[in-house]
Amino acid sequence: xxxxxxxxxxxxxxxxxxxxxxxxxxxxxxxxxxxxxxxxxxxxxxxxxxxxxxxxxxxxxxxxxxxxxxxxxxxxxxxxxxxxxxxxxxxxxxxxxxxxxxxxxxxxxxxxxxxxxxxxxxxxxxxxxxxxxxxxxxxxxxxxxxxxxxxxxxxxxxxxxxxxxxxxxxxxxxxxxxxxxxxxxxxxxxxxxxxxxxxxxxxxxxxxxxxxxxxxxxxxxxxxxxxxxxxxxxxxxxxxxxxxxxxxxxx
Amino acid sequence: xxxxxxxxxxxxxxxxxxxxxxxxxxxxxxxxxxxxxxxxxxxxxxxxxxxxxxxxxxxxxxxxxxxxxxxxxxxxxxxxxxxxxxxxxxxxxxxxxxxxxxxxxxxxxxxxxxxxxxxxxxxxxxxxxxxxxxxxxxxxxxxxxxxxxxxxxxxxxxxxxxxxxxxxxxxxxxxxxxxxxxxxxxxxxxxxxxxxxxxxxxxxxxxxxxxxxxxxxxxxxxxxxxxxxxxxxxxxxxxxxxxxxxxxxxxxxxxxxxxxxxxxxxxxxxxxxxxxxxxxxxxxxxxxxxxxxxxxxxxxxxxxxxxxxxxxxxxxxxxxxxxxxxxxxxxxxxxxxxxxxxxxxxxxxxxxxxxxxxxxxxxxxxxxxxxxxxxxxxxxxxxxxxxxxxxxxxxxxxxxxxxxxxxxxxxxxxxxxxxxxxxxxxxxxxxxxxxxxxxxxxxxxxxxxxxxxxxxxxxxxxxxxxxxxxxxxxxxxx
Numbered sequence: 001x002x003x004x005x006x007x008x009x010x011x012x013x014x015x016x017x018x019x020x021x022x023x024x025x026x027x028x029x030x031x032x033x034x035x036x037x038x039x040x041x042x043x044x045x046x047x048x049x050x051x052x053x054x055x056x057x058x059x060x061x062x063x064x065x066x067x068x069x070x071x072x073x074x075x076x077x078x079x080x081x082x083x084x085x086x087x088x089x090x091x092x093x094x095x096x097x098x099x100x101x102x103x104x105x106x107x108x109x110x111x112x113x114x115x116x117x118x119x120x121x122x123x124x125x126x127x128x129x130x131x132x133x134x135x136x137x138x139x140x141x142x143x144x145x146x147x148x149x150x151x152x153x154x155x156x157x158x159x160x161x162x163x164x165x166x167x168x169x170x171x172x173x174x175x176x177x178x179x180x181x182x183x184x185x186x187x188x189x190x191x192x193x194x195x196x197x198x199x200x201x202x203x204x205x206x207x208x209x210x211x212x213x214x215x216x217x218x219x220x221x222x223x224x225x226x227x228x229x230x231x232x233x234x235x236x237x238x239x240x241x242x243x244x245x246x247x248x249x250x251x
Numbered sequence: 252x253x254x255x256x257x258x259x260x261x262x263x264x265x266x267x268x269x270x271x272x273x274x275x276x277x278x279x280x281x282x283x284x285x286x287x288x289x290x291x292x293x294x295x296x297x298x299x300x301x302x303x304x305x306x307x308x309x310x311x312x313x314x315x316x317x318x319x320x321x322x323x324x325x326x327x328x329x330x331x332x333x334x335x336x337x338x339x340x341x342x343x344x345x346x347x348x349x350x351x352x353x354x355x356x357x358x359x360x361x362x363x364x365x366x367x368x369x370x371x372x373x374x375x376x377x378x379x380x381x382x383x384x385x386x387x388x389x390x391x392x393x394x395x396x397x398x399x400x401x402x403x404x405x406x407x408x409x410x411x412x413x414x415x416x417x418x419x420x421x422x423x424x425x426x427x428x429x430x431x432x433x434x435x436x437x438x439x440x441x442x443x444x445x446x447x448x449x450x451x452x453x454x455x456x457x458x459x460x461x462x463x464x465x466x467x468x469x470x471x472x473x474x475x476x477x478x479x480x481x482x483x484x485x486x487x488x489x490x491x492x493x494x495x496x497x498x499x500x501x502x503x504x505x506x507x508x509x510x511x512x513x514x515x516x517x518x519x520x521x522x523x524x525x526x527x528x529x530x531x532x533x534x535x536x537x538x539x540x541x542x543x544x545x546x547x548x549x550x551x552x553x554x555x556x557x558x559x560x561x562x563x564x565x566x567x568x569x570x571x572x573x574x575x576x577x578x579x580x581x582x583x584x585x586x587x588x589x590x591x592x593x594x595x596x597x598x599x600x601x602x603x604x605x606x607x608x609x610x611x612x613x614x615x616x617x618x619x620x621x622x623x624x625x626x627x628x629x630x631x632x633x634x635x636x637x638x639x640x641x642x643x644x645x646x647x648x649x650x651x652x653x654x655x656x657x658x659x660x661x662x663x664x665x666x667x668x669x670x671x672x673x674x675x676x677x678x679x680x681x682x683x684x685x686x687x688x689x690x691x692x693x694x695x696x697x698x699x700x701x702x703x704x705x706x707x708x709x710x711x712x713x714x715x716x717x718x719x720x721x722x723x724x725x726x727x728x729x
């Protein structure tokens with residue numbers, strides 16, 4: 001589904017990703033772990049197409065198509081979804097309105113008719129019920145005045161409605177207490193299907209107790225230094241990132 | 252903000268075409284003879300001509316105001332034509348007498364005037380350059396005692412009412428532009444709602460400037476007698492031209508005891524091109540007088556057009572417990588400059604006012620809110636709430652807020668809130684990530700920002716206003 005080859009990218013002239021290779025197949029969950037500043041979020045942003053990031057070299061193919069040539073909304077249309085680490089507030093626009101605009105954009109891409117507000121509410125209810133939540137966030141303005149947990153839940157709710165092929169969860173666990181973490185993880189698990197894939201970007205292992213990855217990659221200084229199965233995350237947890245960082249130069 | 256928001260691709264102004272119609276106009280220039288000519292063309296009584304001439308003589312002694320936060324080349328008042336009307340339509344008993352091209356013009360603007368195509372529930376007065384060309388639903392309204400006429404016709408048919416109220420809210424010598432208007436005003440709408448009547452439909456006037464080198468100086472007067480209610484909406488547009496054109500209107504509202512007037516404006520005059528060439532100078536005086544107790548006057552404006560806007564729809568809260576409201580969205584793009592706001596003058600006891608102003612600046616435009624809240628000595632228990640929010644799109648535009656507060660009664664309660672925000676690349680990216688294009692994202696964010704004002708607009712026009720906002724900002728992001 002996703003093939004990343006020798007990806008170099010950065011921001012403001014500073015190279016952050018220094019040659020990433022990664023292949024993600026349908027049905028898989030990949031965890032990208034790494035210490036602060038290793039480039040985890042940069043990778044997520046580059047995949048989603050944030051305009052502030054420049055790609056130096058390498059290629060990214062999504063279902064065989066060159067992803068890097070596409071505008072962010074075209075990537076969304078192709079089926080890529082990113083759950084933001086810091087979801088943005090939009091004052092005066094209700095969550096329901098925003099989500100309908102997003103879903104209709106998605107439906108246009110899929111060649112489906114747009115939904116009017118009434119039909120949309122039906123679809124929304126179904127999707128919300130499927131992940132076992134309620135619609136209490138729907139009539140509030142997008143992320144405005146939301147608690148940290150509500151913001152993250154809102155991201156997953158959008159993911160549930162938009163049904164992406166590839167979801168990139170950028171530090172979705174940050175700022176969540178254990179209960180909220182479980183709620184969010186359960187929803188993500190319910191959305192797993194053989195034809196979609198998930199990339200979970202996280203600093204901590206604890207999210208991976210709930211969203212169990214097939215593959216774990218450790219990112220250090222812009223390179224994947226180690227890949228393995230889910231047990232790699234546990235090793236990291238007990239040994240710390242210094243274990244994979246390699247020998248520390250002596251001052 | 253990065254390059255994506257900077258890029259300017261200007262969408263042409265949708266209403267910039269002209270109608271080729273034979274017109275009857277006076278030569279350019281302003282003097283007493285021109286004023287006499289205008290008055291004669293309209294068959295006015297002597298008192299009104301005298302009133303005009305007095306205003307003109309005062310105007311000659313006045314100076315153009317310079318305090319607004321706008322810059323423009325001096326206006327040559329002798330280069331303007333003060334009257335232009337499509338030929339062959341002096342009497343408007345039937346639409347057959349109206350030049351079909353004029354009817355077409357309004358149809359193209361989305362204002363069909365033919366009986367069978369009329370907007371249901373909305374009566375329209377259509378003003379083309381200096382004259383009203385058609386007024387719909389006159390008879391239906393007359394059954395309820397509501398008078399809705401072009402101003403010139405009202406002068407002929409209801410001279411006493413006009414004489415009693417004209418200039419009673421905005422005196423002929425109020426300010427430079429009001430004095431100019433009083434001297435040369437041509438048409439506009441007159442509304443009278445009798446005691447206890449709730450006007451059964453929305454009233455609206457559509458102003459179209461067509462002729463070149465011509466100014467439009469309309470005058471609107473709305474009177475709501477005791478317990479009456481009326482909702483009125485005005486819209487406007489003008490052709491795309493390289494020279495600036497002057498629009499100096501006066502609007503007066505009078506609300507007596509327990510009466511309510513809701514006045515909405517969707518202003519879309521030609522704003523000039525991306526370099527700031529051409530566009531309308533919109534120098535307007537609008538004021539309402541809550542003359543009676545419990546009276547209410549509510550101004551709602553959506554200002555997207557004009558090269559320069561100088562406009563402060565105001566309320567004199569004379570009656571006890573009277574209420575004044577001002578809801579405004581002002582959008583400037585490219586080189587537009589707007590200096591707009593309101594004045595709430597609390598005179599009576601327990602008077603209340605609300606001001607909600609939303610300014611949006613894009614391109615290289617300047618957007619200024621200027622508002623005055625004055626609580627007079629006798630206005631015990633007066634209350635005001637003001638909220639002024641500015642939004643910037645890009646980093647070459649400006650937003651300015653000048654609130655003036657003058658409180659002379661210690662029992663008054665005043666609240667003022669102001670915010671400035673910038674549409675961030677992150678907000679746009681967030682929407683794009685959800686499949687929404689940058690243009691649609693800006694439109695959505697801006698509409699959300701303006702929501703409190705849009706919900707004050709009559710239903711039929713709220714949608715139009717939202718679309719208009721989208722069009723005005725098209726090209727403000729790449």
